[in-house]
Amino acid sequence: MSLLTVGSVAFDALETPFGKTDKIIGGAATYITLSASYFTKKNNLVAVVGGDFPQEMVDLLIEHGVNTEGLKTIPDGKTFFWSGRYHEDMNTRDTLETQLNVMADFDPVIPESYQTTEYLMLGNTVPATQKAVIERMVKRPKLIMLDTMNLWMNIAMDDLKDVLTLVDVLTINDEEARQLSGDYSLRKAAQTIMAMGPKTLIIKKGEHGALLFQGDRIFFAPALPLEVVFDPTGAGDCFAGGFIGYLAKTDDISFENMKRAIIYGSAMASFCVEKFGTERVVNLTQEEIDARVQEFVKLSSFEIV
Amino acid sequence: MSLLTVGSVAFDALETPFGKTDKIIGGAATYITLSASYFTKKNNLVAVVGGDFPQEMVDLLIEHGVNTEGLKTIPDGKTFFWSGRYHEDMNTRDTLETQLNVMADFDPVIPESYQTTEYLMLGNTVPATQKAVIERMVKRPKLIMLDTMNLWMNIAMDDLKDVLTLVDVLTINDEEARQLSGDYSLRKAAQTIMAMGPKTLIIKKGEHGALLFQGDRIFFAPALPLEVVFDPTGAGDCFAGGFIGYLAKTDDISFENMKRAIIYGSAMASFCVEKFGTERVVNLTQEEIDARVQEFVKLSSFEIV
Numbered sequence: 304m305s306l307l308t309v310g311s312v313a314f315d316a317l318e319t320p321f322g323k324t325d326k327i328i329g330g331a332a333t334y335i336t337l338s339a340s341y342f343t344k345k346n347n348l349v350a351v352v353g354g355d356f357p358q359e360m361v362d363l364l365i366e367h368g369v370n371t372e373g374l375k376t377i378p379d380g381k382t383f384f385w386s387g388r389y390h391e392d393m394n395t396r397d398t399l400e401t402q403l404n405v406m407a408d409f410d411p412v413i414p415e416s417y418q419t420t421e422y423l424m425l426g427n428t429v430p431a432t433q434k435a436v437i438e439r440m441v442k443r444p445k446l447i448m449l450d451t452m453n454l455w456m457n458i459a460m461d462d463l464k465d466v467l468t469l470v471d472v473l474t475i476n477d478e479e480a481r482q483l484s485g486d487y488s489l490r491k492a493a494q495t496i497m498a499m500g501p502k503t504l505i506i507k508k509g510e511h512g513a514l515l516f517q518g519d520r521i522f523f524a525p526a527l528p529l530e531v532v533f534d535p536t537g538a539g540d541c542f543a544g545g546f547i548g549y550l551a552k553t554d555d556i557s558f559e560n561m562k563r564a565i566i567y568g569s570a571m572a573s574f575c576v577e578k579f580g581t582e583r584v585v586n587l588t589q590e591e592i593d594a595r596v597q598e599f600v601k602l603s604s605f606e607i608v
Numbered sequence: 609m610s611l612l613t614v615g616s617v618a619f620d621a622l623e624t625p626f627g628k629t630d631k632i633i634g635g636a637a638t639y640i641t642l643s644a645s646y647f648t649k650k651n652n653l654v655a656v657v658g659g660d661f662p663q664e665m666v667d668l669l670i671e672h673g674v675n676t677e678g679l680k681t682i683p684d685g686k687t688f689f690w691s692g693r694y695h696e697d698m699n700t701r702d703t704l705e706t707q708l709n710v711m712a713d714f715d716p717v718i719p720e721s722y723q724t725t726e727y728l729m730l731g732n733t734v735p736a737t738q739k740a741v742i743e744r745m746v747k748r749p750k751l752i753m754l755d756t757m758n759l760w761m762n763i764a765m766d767d768l769k770d771v772l773t774l775v776d777v778l779t780i781n782d783e784e785a786r787q788l789s790g791d792y793s794l795r796k797a798a799q800t801i802m803a804m805g806p807k808t809l810i811i812k813k814g815e816h817g818a819l820l821f822q823g824d825r826i827f828f829a830p831a832l833p834l835e836v837v838f839d840p841t842g843a844g845d846c847f848a849g850g851f852i853g854y855l856a857k858t859d860d861i862s863f864e865n866m867k868r869a870i871i872y873g874s875a876m877a878s879f880c881v882e883k884f885g886t887e888r889v890v891n892l893t894q895e896e897i898d899a900r901v902q903e904f905v906k907l908s909s910f911e912i913v
Contacts (some may be wrong), residue, residue: 307713337908353691380790382782391792392792393792423641440831486696487835488834488835488836488837489833490833490835491835493833508816511813511817512816512817512828512830513815521906521907521908522907522908522910523817523908524910525817525830525908526617526828528793528794528795528798528819528826528828529795530791530793530795530796531793533792543726559910559911561911562910563910563913565910565913566910596912597912600760600912601826602826602827602828603827603828603830603908603910604906604909605827605829605867605868605871606864606868607865607868607871607901607902607905608868
């Protein structure tokens with residue numbers, strides 16, 4: 304089945320304890336589509352970049368089977384830019400600079416050829432923009448998944464709650480789940496948030512794994528303990544891309560299949576952090592992904608006798 | 609098989625966001641033996657209390673099948689006392705008061721009848737005391753497990769490293785693993801720590817579960833997401849008691865069986881936090897434990913197709 308991803312395509316400049324980069328390709332939609340490209344070949348992108356965005360980066364997406372018909376270039380605009388510095392623990396970071404540039408007026412246009420897309424992934428961006436995308440789909444996709452962050456809870460909570468009534472799956476981290484719900488217990492938080500709209504909730508806990516909630520059902524997916532976390536940028540987006548990419552590939556949105564999708568998403572995230580930026584996720588083989596998934600199986604399987 | 613637990617039997621006074629207690633029974637060895645009592649009936653205790661320790665609390669242990677021959681009472685001494693206050697997040701706490709009392713001169717004597725014990729659990733206490741226990745066992749137990757804490761890393765690191773060369777299983781939390789090893793990555797930390805002696809390492813991560821390391825093998829056990837954590841006191845000890853109690857019951861120290869033991873330990877810890885102090889772990893049925901273990905199975909099982 305086909306996937307439509309809407310979100311940012313950007314330049315990032317990163318500093319980690321292991322080194323720093325110049326401007327490299329980044330953005331939620333970039334990581335999501337690259338990650339999903341290992342699962343579905345019908346991989347539609349809607350995003351906006353400036354005239355400074357190099358053609359070879361567009362080509363990189365195309366090489367990965369991403370349909371860039373919906374990637375709009377504003378010739379006299381500049382591409383969204385973010386720079387950040389990770390702390391020693393790699394779990395916290397400071398934003399050094401954010402230039403919204405062409406993202407400030409991002410008005411997503413859905414190409415005619417995208418209108419029959421079955422799976423819709425709304426990358427982290429302005430909630431009102433996410434809502435506009437849903438409204439512009441002539442036919443409601445089979446599954447709509449949304450990622451967001453604490454920023455929107457601080458400055459656009461009403462808009463966020465509004466779009467949440469329209470989505471099937473929400474993915475946020477544990478801190479955001481607590482902020483959105485006002486509950487400390489993640490189990491309670493999940494019930495509060497699912498009552499806001501999404502029937503399925505994924506709470507990401509970084510190195511501590513992820514929780515999948517749906518009704519009364521809970522699934523806990525481990526994170527792979529890694530020797531080195533080189534750069535956490537994009538891990539959450541690779542996770543989301545792997546998750547929804549796997550659902551689109553299998554076209555099965557049962558809870559059992561979502562459990563598998565979370566494992567594939569976790570595997571993609573575990574690759575992502577091994578190198579700077581998109582370096583690792585642009586160079587993966589199916590064999591590597593399958594082997595990594597088997598590591599997750601070994602990591603978490605046990606048998607009660 | 610039989611289990612010998614050496615450690616503190618104490619009074620605790622606790623404050624949590626849900627309320628506060630007067631002096632209630634606590635101490636590492638108390639929680640460990642109570643938890644283990646659901647798995648093994650040969651449950652030997654070595655500890656020391658003062659003349660202020662009420663007989664009904666000793667009777668409570670005896671009712672749970674704990675052999676208290678090694679529980680020494682110093683009539684003119686006072687029982688170890690700890691009081692603490694948990695913060696809103698329930699993950700951090702302040703120690704309000706510590707009175708070592710009779711624990712200050714704790715010199716563990718191993719009764720003759722305990723000398724054939726196959727499984728030895730050294731609860732968190734002075735590393736030199738833990739070492740003395742091992743030296744006083746005429747025959748080396750089949751498995752020696754040790755719990756410790758950051759305090760001993762700060763004030764008795766050499767003694768701790770000394771006793772670590774003698775044990776089979778070490779259990780510590782993630783922060784302590786990082787402190788002991790000097791490595792941030794838990795995967796690296798585990799290798800560093802296992803090189804210090806223990807062939808098996810359990811890293812406890814509280815609400816984020818636990819990791820079991822042995823050689824190149826890793827197992828990740830989830831924690832059950834709970835509606836309410838009422839009082840975390842003793843959770844780590846109930847975990848240890850369930851783990852080693854299960855090993856003693858089954859007398860199987862293979863990695864596969866240790867994975868099961870971790871799940872039983874996690875189940876015991878999940879009960880412990882539901883009420884104040886030992887209230888929940890003194891009132892469990894086998895059916896409740898089995899049902900809780902099945903919740904862990906449901907929580908973490910998936911199938912890759």
